Amino acid sequence: MQNYDVLVIGGGPAGLAAAIAAHKNGAKTLLVEREARLGGILKQCIHDGFGLVRFQEKLSGPEYAERFIDEFHKLNLEAKTLTFVTRLEKNASGFSAVLVNRDGVETVTAKALILATGCRERTAKQVNIHGTRPAGVFTAGTAQHFTNLLGELPTKKCVILGSGDIGLIMARRLTLEGAKVLGVYEAKSTPSGLTRNIHQCLHDYDIPLYLSHTVTRVFGADRLTAVEIAEVDDKMQPISGTEQILECDALILSVGLIPENELAETLDVQLDPKTKGPVCNAQLMTSVSGIFSCGNALHVNDLVDYVSESGEIAGENAAKYVKAERKEIPVKAGSRLLYAVPQKLDLNSDNQKTVLYFRSRDILNGCTFKITVDGKTVFSKKYPFLRPPEMEKLQIDFSQYQLSENSEIQLDIEVKSDE
Amino acid sequence: MNLNQINKKLNARFHGAVRAKLSGGCIILSGELPTWQDTVEACQLAATKYSSTHVVNDIVCREVKSLPMRTPKLQDSALDGRKPDILIIGGGISGVSIARELSKWKLDILLVEKEADLALQASGRNDGEVHPGIDLSKGSKKHYYIRKGNAMFDEICRELDVPFRRVGQYVCFNKGFAKPLVYLYCLYRKKHSGISDTKLISGTELKRIEPNFAEEFKFAISNPSSGCVCPYGLTIAYAENAVQNGVEIALNTAVLDMEVENGEIKSVKTNRGVVYPKLVISAAGVFAEDIAKMANDRFFSIHPRRGTNSILDKKAGAYMHSIASVKDLTVSKTHSKGGGILHTVHNNLLIGPDAVETYEKENTETHKESIEAVFSKQKRTMPKLSERDIITYFTGVRAPTFEEDFIIESGRKTKNLIHCAGIQSPGLTTAPAVALDIEKMAVQMLRRVQTVEKNPNFSPIRHGVPVLKDMNDKQRAEMIRKNPDYGVIVCRCEEISKGEILDALRSPICVPTVDGIKKRIRPGMGRCQGGFCSPLVTQIIADFLGVPLSEVKKSSADSAITFGRTK
Numbered sequence: 001m002q003n004y005d006v007l008v009i010g011g012g013p014a015g016l017a018a019a020i021a022a023h024k025n026g027a028k029t030l031l032v033e034r035e036a037r038l039g040g041i042l043k044q045c046i047h048d049g050f051g052l053v054r055f056q057e058k059l060s061g062p063e064y065a066e067r068f069i070d071e072f073h074k075l076n077l078e079a080k081t082l083t084f085v086t087r088l089e090k091n092a093s094g095f096s097a098v099l100v101n102r103d104g105v106e107t108v109t110a111k112a113l114i115l116a117t118g119c120r121e122r123t124a125k126q127v128n129i130h131g132t133r134p135a136g137v138f139t140a141g142t143a144q145h146f147t148n149l150l151g152e153l154p155t156k157k158c159v160i161l162g163s164g165d166i167g168l169i170m171a172r173r174l175t176l177e178g179a180k181v182l183g184v185y186e187a188k189s190t191p192s193g194l195t196r197n198i199h200q201c202l203h204d205y206d207i208p209l210y211l212s213h214t215v216t217r218v219f220g221a222d223r224l225t226a227v228e229i230a231e232v233d234d235k236m237q238p239i240s241g242t243e244q245i246l247e248c249d250a251l252i253l254s255v256g257l258i259p260e261n262e263l264a265e266t267l268d269v270q271l272d273p274k275t276k277g278p279v280c281n282a283q284l285m286t287s288v289s290g291i292f293s294c295g296n297a298l299h300v301n302d303l304v305d306y307v308s309e310s311g312e313i314a315g316e317n318a319a320k321y322v323k324a325e326r327k328e329i330p331v332k333a334g335s336r337l338l339y340a341v342p343q344k345l346d347l348n349s350d351n352q353k354t355v356l357y358f359r360s361r362d363i364l365n366g367c368t369f370k371i372t373v374d375g376k377t378v379f380s381k382k383y384p385f386l387r388p389p390e391m392e393k394l395q396i397d398f399s400q401y402q403l404s405e406n407s408e409i410q411l412d413i414e415v416k417s418d419e
Numbered sequence: 420m421n422l423n424q425i426n427k428k429l430n431a432r433f434h435g436a437v438r439a440k441l442s443g444g445c446i447i448l449s450g451e452l453p454t455w456q457d458t459v460e461a462c463q464l465a466a467t468k469y470s471s472t473h474v475v476n477d478i479v480c481r482e483v484k485s486l487p488m489r490t491p492k493l494q495d496s497a498l499d500g501r502k503p504d505i506l507i508i509g510g511g512i513s514g515v516s517i518a519r520e521l522s523k524w525k526l527d528i529l530l531v532e533k534e535a536d537l538a539l540q541a542s543g544r545n546d547g548e549v550h551p552g553i554d555l556s557k558g559s560k561k562h563y564y565i566r567k568g569n570a571m572f573d574e575i576c577r578e579l580d581v582p583f584r585r586v587g588q589y590v591c592f593n594k595g596f597a598k599p600l601v602y603l604y605c606l607y608r609k610k611h612s613g614i615s616d617t618k619l620i621s622g623t624e625l626k627r628i629e630p631n632f633a634e635e636f637k638f639a640i641s642n643p644s645s646g647c648v649c650p651y652g653l654t655i656a657y658a659e660n661a662v663q664n665g666v667e668i669a670l671n672t673a674v675l676d677m678e679v680e681n682g683e684i685k686s687v688k689t690n691r692g693v694v695y696p697k698l699v700i701s702a703a704g705v706f707a708e709d710i711a712k713m714a715n716d717r718f719f720s721i722h723p724r725r726g727t728n729s730i731l732d733k734k735a736g737a738y739m740h741s742i743a744s745v746k747d748l749t750v751s752k753t754h755s756k757g758g759g760i761l762h763t764v765h766n767n768l769l770i771g772p773d774a775v776e777t778y779e780k781e782n783t784e785t786h787k788e789s790i791e792a793v794f795s796k797q798k799r800t801m802p803k804l805s806e807r808d809i810i811t812y813f814t815g816v817r818a819p820t821f822e823e824d825f826i827i828e829s830g831r832k833t834k835n836l837i838h839c840a841g842i843q844s845p846g847l848t849t850a851p852a853v854a855l856d857i858e859k860m861a862v863q864m865l866r867r868v869q870t871v872e873k874n875p876n877f878s879p880i881r882h883g884v885p886v887l888k889d890m891n892d893k894q895r896a897e898m899i900r901k902n903p904d905y906g907v908i909v910c911r912c913e914e915i916s917k918g919e920i921l922d923a924l925r926s927p928i929c930v931p932t933v934d935g936i937k938k939r940i941r942p943g944m945g946r947c948q949g950g951f952c953s954p955l956v957t958q959i960i961a962d963f964l965g966v967p968l969s970e971v972k973k974s975s976a977d978s979a980i981t982f983g984r985t986k
Contacts, residue, residue: 034908084908086888102903104896123948125811130785133813135973135980145954152968152981177985217784221489222977249982265734 004030006318007097007110009085009263012040013304014295014311015116016068021315022114023077027322029315030108031072031079032099038072038079039065040118041141042304044148047169049196053305064304088113088267094290095267112290112318115264115278116311119257119296124218127161127187127255131217136224140166140254144173153177155250159227160184161215165193165302167254172201174252181207182248185229187214187236190363192254192389194302214238218251227251259297267291274339275299281328281344282354282398283317284310289326292318299341299357302391306357313355324348327405334412336361338388347405351398358394358411360386366416369394373401374408386413422446425465437461437478444831445718446472451479455778458483459722466821469559473719474821483778488706491533491671491690492976498669499692503529504869505861506687506696508674508710510534511542512650512847513839514702515658515668516854521861522664525872529696530658530666531689533673535975536930536938538654541704542847543938544783544815546728546761546769547650548742550845551588551642553608553617560825565845566613567852569644575851579656580883581648582764588645588742589625591800595637605640616643631738631803633745645742649764650847651938652883659927660881664874668928671976674703677713682834684714698864700837700857705780705818707826707840716833719826719840723780724817726758726772727789732946735808736766738801745800758793760800765941770797770804772815783814810946817843827853829860837861884922884940888914909959910952912945917959924963931960934974957981 006022008015011033019031037043042050045061052058055067072079083101094111121139129137138146138154144166146154156179160167163186171181184202189212191198202209210229216238217228226247230238259277261269270279270287277298278286285292294314295307327347333340340358345351358369364386371379378401386392401407425439425446437450446465452458458480466474505521507514510532518530534540549572552565576583592601602619609617620641625632662668669691676688677699687694701710711717744759761769771793790812798804820826820841830836837860839853862871887895887905899906904918923939924931933949933956936942942956943949949956957980961968969983 034911082907084911084914086914098892100895100899100906100908102899102906104899104906105892107892120947121950123810123950125809125948128787130787132784135978139950142950142953146981147985150954150958150968150981151985153983153985154981156982216787221781222975223973223979 002030002108004028004108004110005322006030006112006114006315007032007095007108008114008116008315009097010040010116010118010295010297011035011038011079011081012116012118012295013042013065013068013307014118014297015040015114016065016072017308017311018114018116018292018294018315018318019077019079020068020071020075021312022319023075025316025319027112027319029077030110031077032083032085032097033079033081034084036082038069038081044141044144045169046148047173050304053303054308061304068308085263088263090267090288111322112292114292114294114314114318115261115297116295116314117260117263117297119259119300121253122256122258124251124253127214127253129215129218129251131228132220134218134220134222134224136220136250137218138250138252140164140170140252143170143250143252147173147177153179155179155252157182157248158250158252159215159229159246159248160252160254162186162254162256163191163193163198163209164254164256165197167252168193168197168201170252170254171207172205175205175207182246183208183210185210185213185215187212187232189234190387194389215251216243219245224249224251257296257300259299261297264291264293272339272343275341279343280341281326281346282342282351283321283346283349284314284342285317285321285326285346290321292321299339302389306391306393309355317349320349329403329405329407329409331409331411333358334410336364336413336415337411340411345398345403345409347403351403354396354398356394356396356411358392359388359390360413361388363387364413364415368414370412370414371396372410372412373403420467428464429461432464433457433461439465443718444472445475447475447477449477451481453480454482455480456776459776462720462722462821468822469556469824470822475717476720476722476821480778486779486781488533488673488709489781490673490675491535493671494690496692498529498672498689498694500695501529501692502695503527504696504865505529505698505700506531506694507700507702509702509704510537510654510658510668510670511540511702511704512538512654512657512850513842513853514700515654515661516850517700517702517839517857518661518666518668519657519664520854520858522661522666523858523874523877524862525874526865528661528666529694530661530668531672531674532668532670535671535932536935537658537668537670537928538651538938541815541817541843542654543651544813545650545844545847546772547647547763547847548588548761549583549646549648550848551614551617551645552845552848553605553612553614553640553642555612557611560827561845561849562612564825564849564852568845568849571851572646572648576648576653578879579653579660579881581653581656583646583648584764585644585646586741586762588642589629590640590642591625591632591636591743591745592638593633593635593745598638601638601640614642614644617641629739629741629743631801632743633800633802647742647761647764648847653847655928655939656881656883660879662927663881664877670930674710674713679715679833682832684833684835697868698835698837698861700839700861702839702842704842705816707818707838711838711840714830714833714836716830716836716838718831719820721818721841722821723777724819724843725775725777725782725814726817727785727793727812727814728769728771729790729793729809729812731768731770731808732810733766735768735804736762738768738803743800745796758796760797760804765944767810770794777816780816783816785812785814789814811948819843825849825853827856829864835864837864884919884926887916887919909955910942910945912947913941915940915942920956920959921963924960931964932972932974933957933960933980936960
């Protein structure tokens with residue numbers, strides 16, 4: 001049985017950054033990846049736009065991943081690929097993980113775990129699509145896998161439901177491959193993806209975007225032959241009488257990502273119903289001592305640059321955890337926030353460079369983000385607007401606020417019209 | 420009920436639009452009605468429950484569009500001129516269990532199934548409950564077979580290597596005053612159904628067994644002999660065992676017509692040539708009436724009734740561990756049960772099914788209304804149920820007669836024919852017992868024209884694809900040492916390895932489609948619904964067959980997944 005300080009589960013951008021950071025902070029680290037190659041979902045993201053924040057460069061997904069993979073190998077870090085974690089257990093000295101791969105079944109131990117397990121995509125049945133069960137219903141990521149990794153065209157004429165970023169990217173990608181994208185339909189009244197993707201993927205290719213519309217049914221006994229589209233009301237329920245049938249051969253869904261925390265749940269890690277990721281402190285440690293979370297498993301990020309960053313935070317702190325203790329206080333998010341990460345601060349850690357991520361619940365104009373400690377405003381920042389699809393990031397030095405175990409940290413957004 | 424009474428009732432309700440007459444021992448209904456609902460109602464008015472004098476529906480229904488049976492794309496002459504001793508029509512649980520029991524004999528048996536795989540209709544689209552049979556009345560075929568069938572499940576599932584669990588069923592009541600009545604009902608039912616283990620349990624006891632059930636339940640009927648099985652898993656297992664014992668199964672093969680002479684089927688036309696069987700067994704589900712008509716032996720009618728089930732994530736599977744339903748103490752007019760909650764052998768929950776009359780035999784579309792209706796009812800049993808836990812849903816179409824009983828008998832006019840028709844719930848439970856009876860009937864009928872000897876090579880044992888995730892670490896490591904592909908996990912939700920997928924591709928009835936593999940060993944059955952693994956499974960199948968990826972289908976010949984190479 002091999003023993004490690006830190007075990008990283010997942011070899012995508014979060015896991016790679018976490019493993020590198022843990023290693024640099026002196027931890028004996030192992031990374032486990034279920035696929036044959038490192039890089040995670042970036043392997044199939046052949047479009048550009050990755051790394052603008054981190055490298056001030058426009059990289060493709062594989063190029064971005066390669067930078068971390070190169071560093072990972074340069075540091076002689078250990079990875080087990082095509083290896084699946086089938087079971088995790090907590091014990092007195094830390095954790096044990098049962099791994100399955102071509103060599104058999106193996107147990108390794110670690111003093112800290114970093115869960116970098118990413119997301120899965122919401123499926124057709126989870127957004128109430130009815131009708132038949134034909135071939136030709138794909139999540140955007142699956143369509144991307146067929147197109148970019150296997151070089152196979154999954155559609156000639158399709159409808160895309162959901163304006164999430166992968167859906168927008170796939171609208172452009174499939175158009176470039178000669179497929180006809182009839183339109184992107186979004187049940188919400190505002191787009192879900194980044195504004196830049198609406199422009200670069202839809203407008204530039206004359207692909208129409210229909211807001212407040214959804215797909216309600218699919219047709220076709222064998223391959224999909226048509227979909228039924230309907231307008232929705234402000235509760236996102238289809239309005240009867242607005243249905244129309246569109247002939248096509250595929251329905252591609254970009255209707256949301258769900259952080260993958262099934263492994264975390266087997267160890268009773270507390271999850272935040274909003275983020276669907278673990279509740280964690282600024283060191284990205286979860287409610288279970290020694291288990292850290294990062295990347296899209298923690299919360300859905302808009303940019304990979306932040307995924308890597310959270311991986312680094314988790315990696316560094318997992319390495320430090322292997323020795324230290326903690327004392328935590330909650331960070332409460334007000335009602336105008338959709339959520340904020342971290343949800344807790346550890347007083348025993350250096351909180352000088354705490355990175356806060358948050359999203360507003362609604363589209364807000366002319367607003368101020370405020371942090372209060374024990375009722376006193378200690379920080380405020382004005383924003384011309386805040387939108388739920390765009391994650392905001394701040395770096396705060398919490399060490400200057402003389403936090404004690406009884407301190408209350410509250411995050412709020414104030415809008416001009418409040419006054 | 421005599422003919423006069425029937426016509427009186429029909430006149431009162433339909434004002435002369437429908438008439439009944441007696442002919443050839445059947446009640447034939449004719450006339451014209453606007454809707455299918457009316458048509459079903461008229462036939463139900465004329466039918467006597469469990470009677471062997473069947474209602475035959477010849478009413479012209481203006482709403483009904485003529486829907487020809489969907490036939491396979493395949494056209495060849497692979498079966499042309501074949502002269503099997505027995506032709507079995509239908510690859511559902513009935514057809515394959517009959518084939519397996521008949522494979523104990525030295526006979527040439529051909530089973531034809533029009534779909535691309537076995538169990539693609541009702542047998543693969545039900546909840547897999549092995550019923551206790553307490554609610555069935557004496558005198559019916561259902562009642563005759565249910566206890567025999569139920570009792571056979573432990574052994575049959577052991578022989579066929581199919582997971583089966585007697586998880587127990589609870590019929591829950593929220594009115595305490597009904598307890599003495601229900602107690603008497605149970606006593607009476609137990610006596611004439613021959614069930615010894617049914618008992619009443621208190622609300623407190625129920626709460627102890629299933630803590631997440633509604634607080635309001637005062638007591639429940641407990642049926643410990645109820646169980647659950649994977650219905651398509653059992654069907655495929657039966658079929659594989661039949662094939663191992665010499666039965667030929669032809670998929671994508673539809674019966675299109677028959678030549679009948681002097682009360683005897685001479686030949687059967689399929690899309691793969693004309694077959695000349697000595698004996699025909701019809702286990703054709705919703706098409707049993709159509710087959711009977713081809714064989715000049717139509718004495719019953721099928722009225723399709725669809726039902727939709729939802730499958731919930733394994734996380735919700737932890738909410739309860741049995742089979743449950745809530746009982747309203749009002750008179751219910753529906754024939755099949757209004758659905759329930761069932762913890763499956765794979766630890767998901769199944770919610771449903773509902774029951775909706777339809778003339779469309781092959782329409783398995785799902786509808787939002789079905790899911791909503793079933794959930795609003797089942798939340799009364801377990802308030803914790805949530806639509807948010809749904810990972811998928813499916814619809815099946817039941818094949819009842821208007822008498823709501825099975826038809827298990829030889830042809831009334833046509834000699835070399837056996838009907839296994841009208842099979843609906845609890846047809847999965849009864850199938851093992853029915854198959855034994857039909858085996859006896861068939862052997863007896865064949866012995867009139869030939870000698871029938873035992874098959875000396877018959878083996879009742881079938882081994883399924885090993886399930887690595889259910890093994891302990893040591894066993895699993897040993898398997899991987901022998902075949903490293905068992906260590907390559909392809910479907911992460913259900914933990915299915917590449918080795919298991921290749922085993923399924925090499926199984927006795929190879930169905931090299933994404934759905935074929937999914938049905939056999941479950942990649943794509945989990946919470947991501949194939950989002951991660953479907954490209955990988957498609958690739959493994961393409962490599963195995965040595966064909967381009969675009970040649971691999973989801974299910975039928977026309978269900979292409981991709982359209983060829985990108986630019």
